[in-house]
Amino acid sequence: MKNNRRSFLKKLGLTAGTAAIAPAVFANDQPDIQFLNRNTTWDAAQPIRLGLIGAGIMGTEDMNTALRHANVQMTAVCDLYDGRLESAKQKWGSNIFTTKDHKELLKRSDVDAVIIATPDHWHKQISIDAMNAGKHVYCEKPMVHSVAQGMDVINAWKKSGKVMVVGSQGLSSLGNEKAKELLAAGVIGDIVYAEGFWARMSPEGAWQYNVPADGSPKTVDWKRYISNTSDREWDPLRFFRWRNYLDYGTGMSGDLFVHLFSSLHFITNSKGPSKVSSMGGLRYWKDGREVPDVLLGSFDYPETPEHPGFNLSLRCNFVDGTSGTTYLRIVGTKGSMDVKWEEVVVKLNQNAESDDPFMKEQAKLRAASGQEERAKILPPRETSYTAERSWKGAHYDHFGNWFNAIRTGGTVVEDPVFGFRAAAPALLCNDSYFQDKFIKWDPVNMKLV
Structure with missing residues (x-):
């Protein structure tokens, strides 16, 4: 088993360095997927016209990064807050179309692809609506709000034939690619353990986002915002600081652990853990939030043809004195690797x-x-x-991977299958924490056991 696995991983390692010129080599091997109506005749001179759904902090960063690429245009924005729509016109031009209804944006013929950067509870439905409308999709992580939603998105993607990528941009980092190559070459031996840590120091880093003075039911479409979850009276904190509440966000694990899962699964070619457990608590940010500000997760990865069995430990801390420390460490029988994006x-x-x-x-x-x-x-x-100083960064390359796949009819590094396998253990951390129990997961068939 070990020799076969090492031979398999070495073959993977030989392709790792080619990601920049051929990103598709890292796509998941899913022989059962039959793509329909895949566009393979995109004119190189034809611009990719983007619509943005969710123009907050991450949506703005996504769009600005996307527009750094050649032959990419922005034509439309959807957001539920008037202030963001007005700001969008100031940033990207008064001629762009704006709306509070994502379906109105999806009807437009001048939108080829969409960036979805809404609160997590809208990821599933807008992704499905977009692909059904014939649009390519870049959806921020986590791909879904709950494990039960994962296969709905995957099935819609398979049926649509469109290119969907999930926005854990570290997957397109030079650091992850090099780590994948080194592990496959046996530099640190066989993996036995991995650990990751993500800390935030500033109030905004703890999701204490700015609440605009003009935020009100007159400027925010609150009814649309909560239409797929519990009915509530207007609450500006639940709209502008949505990550603190389970109806809309996915806590520390869905926001941050998912990045570490994505990187680890890419480097090891793993499909995920079979057992999940977590604990933590609300230690400092006692501001009405429903999710912990310190979270610890433990995960059991079974032996597979791709890797030996190993354990993973993840930590996240919003009560932090380490100035925002972040790392992923992979420990093998011969040594270890500390992996960052650069x-x-x-x-x-x-x-x-x-x-x-x-x-x-x-x-x-x-x-x-x-x-x-x-x-x-x-x-x-x-x-x-x-990485060389000339590198434009993982975020830039992640969009480049998506645009290349749209133009060539190719695949992406983080398709919905990969994205769900990274999101599932992160979301199950919440289930383990709130239910106070171990959660068993089938990472191959992507279902609870």
């Missing part, structure tokens, strides 16, 4: 031997002739790989 640091164990074939051959010859063991040249205990 850097990978490899640290080898003291007993790790050189992989230099010349040194190994010399050692064999000396042993065969009975010669005394000679001192060895050891490999460096720590090696850093850093």
Whole structure:
């Protein structure tokens, strides 16, 4: 099993460096998917015309990044708050179409693709509506608001033949690609454990977003906002600080753990854990929020043809004195890797031997002739790989991957199957926390056990 797995991973490693020129090589192998009406005749001179649904902090950042690419235009914006629609015209031009109804935007013939950056509870429905309307989709993570919604999006995507990518942009980072290559080459041996940490320090980083003075039922379509969840009276905090509330957000795990799951699954080619547990508490931000501000998660990954069995530990802290520390560490039998989007640091164990074939051959010859063991040249205990300064970043490359797939009829690094497999264990953290129990998950068939 181990030799077959290593051979398989080495083949993956050989392709890792090609992501920038051929992003499709990292797409999930899903032989059962039959794409319908996939556009393969996109004129290179034809611009991709974008609509933005959800023009808040992340939506604005997404659109600004997308527009850095050549031959991409913005034509329409949908948001439920007048202030954001007015701001959109100031940022991107007074000629863009604006609306509070996403279906009105989806009807437009001058919109080829949409960026969905709404609160999480609208991801599923707007993604499905967009693909049914013939639009390509970039949907912010997590792909869905609950595990029960995942297959609905996947099935709509398969039927539509459109390109949908989920916005965990770290998947398009040079750091993740290098880590994937190094793991496949056996640099740190076989994975046995991984851990990730995400901390936020500022009030805004703890979701204390600005509440505009003019926010009211007159400027916000509150009824539309809550139409797919519990009926409530107007509450500006539930609209402008939505991540704090379970009806609209997915807590720390859905916001941040999902990034770490995405990176780990990409690097290891894993489909996900089989057991999920979490604990935490509301330690500091006692402002009416419903979700913890400190969260710990533990996950059991079973042995598969792609990787040995291993365990994962994740932590998230909004009561933080570490200035926003973030990392993903992968630990193997020979060493470990600290993985960031722009850097990978490899640290080898003291007993790790050189992989230099010349040194190994010399050692064999000396042993065969009975010669005394000679001192060895050891490999460096720590090696850093850093992206070139000219790199435009993971966010830029993630959009480039999507645009390339739209133009060529290709695939993307984070399609809905990959996106759901990353979202599911993050969402199940919430279930484990609030239900106070272990959750069993089938990562292959993507269902609860």
